[in-house]
Amino acid sequence: MAKASAFDIYVKSKAKAKAEAKRLALHEVDKLIGILQSVKSELEQKEAEKAEKEKQANIERIQALLAQSGLTPEDLSPSPKRGGKKAKSKARGAVAPKYRLVVNGEEYLWTGRGRTPKVFQEYFDAGNSRESCEISN
Template sequence: MADFLEVLTHGRRLKAQLKNLSVSELREVIVKMQVIADEFEEEEKAEQEANAERLAKIEAIRKQLAEDGIALEELGAVTEKTSRKKRAPRPPKYEIMVDGERITWTGQGRTPKAIKERLDAGASLEDFLIKKS
């Protein structure tokens, strides 16, 4: 894509690429490019009009707020999102003893290395379940 743009924006390179086209083919390319340019201009104009409308609405709202004596800073207090509460940590579901150390795992997230090694060796996950008493 960068090569294409480089050719299009450099006069001599563009001329070299187009030299094999007939005049009618070249005019056809020009017409197609003009159509694309016109479409881009229309899109840009529509975007500018929409942006102008949006800015006008924002200004109208600002004026209304000023008339009602409401500061923009006050709106921030109303629109602040409430922070999500963290859920309680899950209790461990699996355990393994390695060198006198108890390693636990909830069953979510990364499997502890010691449990993974035993699973790879053929053990079942049920072998590590914490028995409820």
């Protein structure tokens, strides 16, 4: 069975760590925090160095495999896709009006798309047909 360190109690329980910290003076807690932060930064640095060494070892291993198989790094990159970017659709222009109606000397135009304007709806409800106000080319 592994020997438990003095820190195991504090790492596993926040309440126990807090209780032990209350026994210390404030300057002692600050000193302990400083020591722990320096230990943490050393551990992080060692971990980063270890990761960099592993990365370099992997790069060397891959380069050896490439040389052994006669491939180049360009052979591993995906070939360019045909077509490239999708073409942007052209901006749609204004739709020419399909219907014209003159009411009390005022001209109303409608493309025939979307909701029927009130003026046209009243005109159609009065028994008139759409064909009667169609614009002839």
